[in-house]
Amino acid sequence: MRDPPNRDTLGALHERLLSGDRMASEELSRLVLPALVDELVRKFPRADEHLIRDGVIDAVFDYCTDPQQFDTGREVPLDRFLATAAWRNVANLLVAERRQKQRERRAGGKKREADVGLDPLARNIQQEEQKQAEQKRQALFAALKTPQDQEMLALWLDGVKDTREYARVLKITHLAFERQKDEVYRNKERIIRFLRRRGLLS
Amino acid sequence: MKPEEQSRLLQSAADRATRRPEFLGWLLARYAELEKLGGDVLRRDWRVSMSDWSRLQLCLRPRPEAFLHDVTEIATAFDLDRGALAAIVRRVDAVEVLRMNEQPGAPGSLLAARTRKKKRRGPGGKGADHD
Numbered sequence A: 001m002r003d004p005p006n007r008d009t010l011g012a013l014h015e016r017l018l019s020g021d022r023m024a025s026e027e028l029s030r031l032v033l034p035a036l037v038d039e040l041v042r043k044f045p046r047a048d049e050h051l052i053r054d055g056v057i058d059a060v061f062d063y064c065t066d067p068q069q070f071d072t073g074r075e076v077p078l079d080r081f082l083a084t085a086a087w088r089n090v091a092n093l094l095v096a097e098r099r100q101k102q103r104e105r106r107a108g109g110k111k112r113e114a115d116v117g118l119d120p121l122a123r124n125i126q127q128e129e130q131k132q133a134e135q136k137r138q139a140l141f142a143a144l145k146t147p148q149d150q151e152m153l154a155l156w157l158d159g160v161k162d163t164r165e166y167a168r169v170l171k172i173t174h175l176a177f178e179r180q181k182d183e184v185y186r187n188k189e190r191i192i193r194f195l196r197r198r199g200l201l202s
Numbered sequence B: 001m002k003p004e005e006q007s008r009l010l011q012s013a014a015d016r017a018t019r020r021p022e023f024l025g026w027l028l029a030r031y032a033e034l035e036k037l038g039g040d041v042l043r044r045d046w047r048v049s050m051s052d053w054s055r056l057q058l059c060l061r062p063r064p065e066a067f068l069h070d071v072t073e074i075a076t077a078f079d080l081d082r083g084a085l086a087a088i089v090r091r092v093d094a095v096e097v098l099r100m101n102e103q104p105g106a107p108g109s110l111l112a113a114r115t116r117k118k119k120r121r122g123p124g125g126k127g128a129d130h131d
Helices: A007-018 A024-043 A049-065 A078-118 A120-143 A147-157 A163-170 A177-197 B003-017 B024-034 B041-045 B050-057 B064-078 B082-101
Strands: none
Touching (some): A024 A049, A024 B003, A049 A078, A049 B003, A147 A163, B003 B024, B024 B041, B064 B082
16 A cells, blocks of 8 residues: 655645646646545445546646645645545546436437337337237137137137126126136136147147 | 556546646647647657656646746756747647637638528518418
């Protein structure tokens, strides 16, 4: 780990910057950047090091171009002042990066949906799948002889669970509900077994 | 941080200084652009080492009110030709002033041809709208 810069040295550099010394920024950068980057890497262990470097460098540059922002009367040492400014910069950069990723994810999701709709190949595949499903459905109905069985099948393929719907088709609504349930179950099983025997259902 | 990491960090800082007009790095980068000097032609012309070039870029630009003093200090510290450094700063500053003062329509600038708006004819004239 690198030793923190000597505070007297930093104080002298601050005075030089205030007096307009053009080379003090270079000396200060050499002196504080490595220690600050090390410190911020420890504070943000999961963050990208380039992002941390940018935040730290910007904090030092901001101070160099406007050294009056550091108030010696507040008794906060210059290295801590710079560390706080760097921490704030890195935190802001991380938030901005997270928001950017969220925006990209949202935009990517919308684009994928649009691409499937617009891509002729994807559209062809969708159309082909729909066509195959419809042909299979028609084959199932054609295999059944009576309109009653076909209506039962239509309800089953549509995912209807209500016993009363099937009872209406079977014209057994006058029976006790328990009996309706038994009859509906028996007829559904009969139809499904028949279609399986024909190899039309798996 | 290892010494090579430190020099990479200073290089990153120098690169970032090329985007901050307050730094000498920005002036040197603009000059290279103006003169279409690729890579580090200027650094090699001035015979400055890579590490010193990064340090030079991290210096603040000379102040207009203390121009000669600041240029002399920087040139002495990096063993540069003071006149050459001053000329570069003056050149870039002059171009920047021109660029900032550039006004559309000022003498010397070109204007794109614009379609004239058709004059509306008065009431009762040919083609006037009637309610």
